[in-house]
Amino acid sequence: MYPSDLTDDEWKLIKPFFPDPGYDKPKNGRLRDWPYRLILDAIFYVDKTGCQWRQMPSDFPPWGTVYTYFRNWKLDGTWKMVHDALRDQVRINARKCPQPTAASIDTQSVKTSFKRGLRGYDGGKKCKGRKRHIAVDTFGLILVLWVHSAALSDSLTGHIILACIKKHFKKVRKVWSDCGYRGFLEEWFYRRKPKRELEITKRPQGKFVVQAKRWVVERTFGWFEGSRRLSKDYEQLPESSEFFIYICMIRMMVRRLV
Structure with missing residues (x-):
C-alpha cells in the first residue's frame, strides 16, 4: 500500500462516482481484470509521485490500462464532475452554500x-x-x-x-x-x-x-x-494538465471530507 492510496473510508466516499457493475456482473464479454479502486490508486500515485506512466510499480494494473481509464474519464467529463461534486460537499460541510x-x-x-x-x-x-x-x-x-x-x-x-x-x-x-x-x-x-x-x-x-x-x-x-x-508541466496537451490539477484537488478534498 502506498501513501497515495485510498483508505476504505475514502473509497466509500468516492465509490458512488465510479459505479462498477461490470466488474462483478458484466452485461457482455469477460470480467474486467481490474477494479476501479485499483485504477484510481494508480492514477493518484502518478499524480503524487510524478512518475511516467510506463514507470508505475508492477503491483498496479498495466500502465496502458490505467492511462486508458484516465483518458476516458477526461473525455467524458468524469474528473470534472467528481471535482465539482466534492467541492460542493466541502462547502456544505462548512455550512456554506454550494x-x-x-x-x-x-x-x-x-x-x-x-x-x-x-x-x-x-x-x-x-x-x-x-x-x-x-x-x-x-x-x-x-x-x-x-x-x-x-x-x-x-x-x-x-x-x-x-x-x-x-x-x-x-x-x-x-x-x-x-x-x-x-x-x-x-x-x-x-x-x-x-x-x-x-x-x-x-x-x-x-x-x-x-x-x-x-x-x-x-x-x-x-x-x-x-x-x-x-x-512542472509534463503534458503534451493543456487539457491533460488541467485534469491532473483536478485529480490533485479531488485527492485533497476526499481526505478533508473523511
Missing part, C-alpha cells in the same frame, strides 16, 4: 518539459511554458480552471475567466485580483456595467505583506506543489 458569493483569480507560470505542445514565454516571470489560470472561492477550492500559453497576459485572458464565473456561478458578487489584471480587463469589465465588483489589489511598497482575501488563491497554488506531477 454557490459561492466571492472569488479570487490569479495565474501561475510553470515551465514545460521537452514534449511537443502549446507553450509560450512569460516576460514578467522570465518563464517559458504555460500558465495555470484559476478562480477560487474563499476556501481556495477551484471554480474555474484554464491552462494556456504563458505568452498570454493576465489582463487579456482574465475576461474569459470572469465570463465563466458569470455563467456557472451567478451568485458571485465580488472578485479579487492582483495588479496584473489592470488595463484591458478593467475597461472590459466596467464597460459592461456589471452587477458584481472587481477589486484589483495593489502591491504594497517595501517588504512583503500578505494581501487580505487574495492569499487563498496563493495557497491553492501551494497545494499543487504537493503533487510532483504538477511541479
Whole structure:
C-alpha cells in the first residue's frame, strides 16, 4: 500500500462516482481484470509521485490500462464532475452554500518539459511554458480552471475567466485580483456595467505583506506543489494538465471530507 492510496473510508466516499457493475456482473464479454479502486490508486500515485506512466510499480494494473481509464474519464467529463461534486460537499460541510458569493483569480507560470505542445514565454516571470489560470472561492477550492500559453497576459485572458464565473456561478458578487489584471480587463469589465465588483489589489511598497482575501488563491497554488506531477508541466496537451490539477484537488478534498 502506498501513501497515495485510498483508505476504505475514502473509497466509500468516492465509490458512488465510479459505479462498477461490470466488474462483478458484466452485461457482455469477460470480467474486467481490474477494479476501479485499483485504477484510481494508480492514477493518484502518478499524480503524487510524478512518475511516467510506463514507470508505475508492477503491483498496479498495466500502465496502458490505467492511462486508458484516465483518458476516458477526461473525455467524458468524469474528473470534472467528481471535482465539482466534492467541492460542493466541502462547502456544505462548512455550512456554506454550494454557490459561492466571492472569488479570487490569479495565474501561475510553470515551465514545460521537452514534449511537443502549446507553450509560450512569460516576460514578467522570465518563464517559458504555460500558465495555470484559476478562480477560487474563499476556501481556495477551484471554480474555474484554464491552462494556456504563458505568452498570454493576465489582463487579456482574465475576461474569459470572469465570463465563466458569470455563467456557472451567478451568485458571485465580488472578485479579487492582483495588479496584473489592470488595463484591458478593467475597461472590459466596467464597460459592461456589471452587477458584481472587481477589486484589483495593489502591491504594497517595501517588504512583503500578505494581501487580505487574495492569499487563498496563493495557497491553492501551494497545494499543487504537493503533487510532483504538477511541479512542472509534463503534458503534451493543456487539457491533460488541467485534469491532473483536478485529480490533485479531488485527492485533497476526499481526505478533508473523511
